[in-house]
Amino acid sequence: MEKAIKKYWPIFVLPTLTAFIIGFIVPFAEGLYLSFCKFTTVNKATWVGLGNYVRAFADNTFKYSFWFTAAFAVVATILINILAFAVALLLTRKLKGSHFFRTVFFMPNLIGGIVLGYIWQILLNSLLSLLGRPLLALDAAAGYWGLIILMCWQQIGYMMIIYIAGLQSVPDELLEAATVDGASPWKALWKVRIPMVMPSITICLFLTVTNSFKLFDQNLALTGGEPAHSSEMLALNIYNTFYSRAGAQWKGIGQAKAVIFFLLVVIISLLQLRATRSKEVQQ
Secondary structure (H helix, E strand, C coil), rough: HHHHHHHHHHHHHHHHHEEEEHHHHHHHHHHHHHHEEEECCCCCCCEEEHHHHHHHHCCHHHHHHHHHHHHHHHHHHHHHHHHHHHHHHHHHCCCCCCHHHHHHHHHHCCCCCCHHHHHHHHHHHHHHHCCCCCCCCCCCHHHHHHHHHHHHHHHHHHHHHHHHHHCCCCCHHHHHHHCCCCCCCHHHHHHHHHHHHHHHHHHHHHHHHHHHHHHHHHHHEEECCCCCCCCCCCHHHHHHHHHHCCCCHHHHHHHHHHHHHHHHHHHHHHHHHHHHHCCCCCC
């Protein structure tokens, strides 16, 4: 059986590899090429070199959207992971109805981002109206915190499931030994539980960081970048550059921004993975 697998493995890999090349490698290579071009369609592209990248970095809305996205990603990542870990701790204590609450917390993750954005737009605008505050589209701070609330509500349940799996894998013998040695529940949490669930923390941090930087549909539906692009995140800025600005030059600039965006997310994700994996405990 093992010899047959070694002999025929290319046949099994070929369909997936072909789909990956057609669906990812070819479009990525073409997109990278177009980022150096001025174009209206793929077949009508004129090479302009680094001009698109120079104009992308000179675009103040792009630079602002980066810092706005970075600020959003930091706060959202911290809040989501702390709250998800706290809920996971609570629901691993064999409380009555814990399985029901796990389902309730996880359900928002099943709703599409566009739908969530419009739902929360209605809810938050109604609340702001009752409080006599400006609506989301008129207040950048309200838009920022609205995005934070929406992201937390959607992502906490998903991260909670990962943390629950990690907490349940901690050997009972370690916790019993910590108790025998006189460790308080708080000390056992910091010295035993958290080090042992570092693989789960690595996964959750990776997902929340990348999801925060890639956020698009919720941003589009909740604030649309208003007022005056002040709540516009990177993905929405790229979309608006590519589709909302007239002229062939903007297609290339939008494509250049997309490549920069890709590199930023990859670099930040790799740095985060390296930082957290170095603290993982081998079980």
